[in-house]
Amino acid sequence: MKYRKLKGVQDILPPDISVWQFIEEKAGNIFRSYGYREIRLPIMESTDVFTRSIGETSDIVEKEMYTFQDKGNRSITLRPEGTAPFVRAYVENHLYNEPAPQKYYYMGPMFRYERPQANRYRQFYQIGAEAMGIDDPKLDAEIISMLSSILEAIGLKELNFEITSIGCKECRPDYIKALKDFLEDKLIDLCSDCGRRFKTNPLRVLDCKVPGCVKARKGSPPMVDYLCKDCGDHFEQLNNNLKKLNVQHTINPSLVRGLDYYTKTAFEVSSENLGSQSAVAAGGRYDGMVKEFGGPATPGIGFAIGMERIIPLINDSLKTTDGPELLICPLGEEAAEESLIIAEQLRAKGHWVEVNYDNTSIRSQLRKANRIGAKNVIVLGDDELENRKVALKNMTDKTEQIVALASDELLKILKTD
């Protein structure tokens, strides 16, 4: 084989496409019922769109971005996530001038240079939503409820909704200090990764799976205890609203976000039925980001669903392999030409009609009809051409009906199927 696909990308073939379309359709319908409108953005941006917002020292920026120089020596990056480009577009197109909340959704590929793994790819697809201009926790509750509706509509079960608040510019530093104070004298018990995390991103120590670290951080102060008045109230109201909306969730104070721009609400949905990469969707509030992008101070909240994370959870029965409504099997050259004409007439009426191009035995043509899942078949030979009548055979119940060899006669039969 001369060429192979790049590491971490995948070819999505027709049997799987029906699953993708199912998800996209369900999600789109629910988005629109909540007033979210589709937005389509470029898959590449100026590199600094990401470095500033995601955080210079985050793993994504440090080692996972597909970045290259274009012919004009500009640094370009294939988007590793959807929110930063969205905020760029939001500001650039002055979308904040529309009445708040402004609500958008998108579906498309993201790119991260990571080692591929089960349910993790270098090119992966996200379905995302962003709601701008409102900082009321009712909106937080509503968007989480919408996410829940989408996942439910797709038929996912055994999901865990976890939420927390990671505070804001005011209260988070206090908490980080408190956490570091707590961990300081336990540093020897932590794994080497956590030793590093202690310096770069102490919050990360909270979700380390190494048993020694789990033990060492026992009794560590929870973030929610350190929230300022504003963040604390926000979080409390969010919880109340979620209860009223009947969204089952748990509070996980050690939930950590990988991106720097998040404030207050952070949430994640995971599945017990995936491998190690169990997060199917995640999101949070980003109240400072629009201003950082040069727009007016505007709160925002959003989430993204990982397509590749939900697809393995979907029932395989959605993988359909449809066949044509009619396969025309000609015997001989004259019949073959006549077949083309009939097929064209039926297609013009919107029917899926195939013509068999192999001039082989009727047996082998019917075998083929069976294999491609044709619903009906007509055999077109010398007799049929002469009498202008054909037997239209239903492949499922084996019945045959003699009809005139004319498109509208055939049409009548096809329609009743």
Add this chain to the structure above:
RNA sequence: GUGAGUGUAGCUCAGCUGGUUAGAGUGCCUGACUGUGGCUCAGGAUGUCGAGGGUUCGAACCCCUUCACUCACCCCA
């Protein structure tokens, strides 16, 4: 970037402590059935044994290198 596992037919995989001509199942094609499918039966096609090097009288099998895939760590949807 780190660690482990796996590469044999289109697909799933056998192939003993190295032994001569590399197999099975499934799928594919054809026929039995002169113009009627699925079942059955018979026949047929398809492999640089991932690649390169080495050891050996002899390598799919042992050794080295390399590539690819998979899973996990890191991190994340």
